[in-house]
Amino acid sequence: MYRDIAVPSRTKEILTKHGFSFKKSLGQNFLVDVNVLHQIAEATAVGPEDGVIEVGAGIGALTEQLAKRAKRVETFEIDRRLIPILEETLAPYPNVTVHHQDILEANIEQLIQEKLKDTNDIAIAGNLPYYVTTPIIMSLLEKRLPVKRMVVMIQKEVADRISASPGSKTYGSLSIAAQYYAVPSKVAIIPKTVFVPRPKVDSAVLRLEWREEPPCYVKNETFFFQVVRASFVQRRKTLWNNLQHNLIEKDQKETLARVLENTGIDPQRRGETLSMEEFATLSNELIYAGV
Numbered sequence: 001m002y003r004d005i006a007v008p009s010r011t012k013e014i015l016t017k018h019g020f021s022f023k024k025s026l027g028q029n030f031l032v033d034v035n036v037l038h039q040i041a042e043a044t045a046v047g048p049e050d051g052v053i054e055v056g057a058g059i060g061a062l063t064e065q066l067a068k069r070a071k072r073v074e075t076f077e078i079d080r081r082l083i084p085i086l087e088e089t090l091a092p093y094p095n096v097t098v099h100h101q102d103i104l105e106a107n108i109e110q111l112i113q114e115k116l117k118d119t120n121d122i123a124i125a126g127n128l129p130y131y132v133t134t135p136i137i138m139s140l141l142e143k144r145l146p147v148k149r150m151v152v153m154i155q156k157e158v159a160d161r162i163s164a165s166p167g168s169k170t171y172g173s174l175s176i177a178a179q180y181y182a183v184p185s186k187v188a189i190i191p192k193t194v195f196v197p198r199p200k201v202d203s204a205v206l207r208l209e210w211r212e213e214p215p216c217y218v219k220n221e222t223f224f225f226q227v228v229r230a231s232f233v234q235r236r237k238t239l240w241n242n243l244q245h246n247l248i249e250k251d252q253k254e255t256l257a258r259v260l261e262n263t264g265i266d267p268q269r270r271g272e273t274l275s276m277e278e279f280a281t282l283s284n285e286l287i288y289a290g291v
């Protein structure tokens, strides 16, 4: 009888047949729970006219569920040993193309233009390799790709940081960077037991809805993110302290004090209490003041 790739007995057969051994250094924790895969695939909301870009195919467990729903799936896998396995496991899905490439080096814009031009909406999905979760998410967000959303399985702790609001313990520069490009929401918390091998930490499925416009006016994005990062260098320190030591030159203290006063942002506040709009105002005003 036909069984999905993620059914534990089928996964085991595939791994044994090919003598596959997991590489921890590549974040290889494969999903062996079809319900969780359905949850991820459903959250992408892709239908028969849509395209998906997948990060990290593994043996194709998620790829298969995406291929059943979408028009086309373009999936990336860095580990050469998995390519012949994927050729076999994904043979029933002619709408899938496997790219043997590091996702961080892929030209996704070109891929979309060439391979997904005849699809309606495009989503990104993946059970991400945990060693490189944040660089993958940020590089895909920063590219401003013409995609609708991204649905990713990541460490719960990173999902918490990405979706945190001002004032919370997990709110920081990653929350602001991600929320500048997208609107995050946690879809589900996932136990360790649905992976082989089991990771040490709990996971979460996070959905990021791409914004069409940034949520606030930022005059210079590079400087805006510099101000944000500088404000969180030492979380327990005040904004004044962090900005003085990590952003401005020694002779710009007076300008900083004046800008903070004019914007009504108390220098004694901590970075973790500032909203994205306040960071935007602060960075814009610092630019106007010549910092």
Ligand code: SAM
Residues within 6 Å of the ligand: 026, 027, 028, 029, 030, 031, 032, 055, 056, 057, 058, 059, 060, 061, 062, 063, 076, 077, 078, 079, 082, 101, 102, 103, 104, 126, 127, 128, 129, 130, 132
């Ligand atoms: N999608 C499969 C699943 O859910 O069972 C595998 C997920 S596993 C957590 C992550 C996969 O990403 C591994 O197969 C790993 O080899 C691959 N990978 C790791 N780093 C990568 C990178 N930079 N680019 C593309 N794939 C990568």
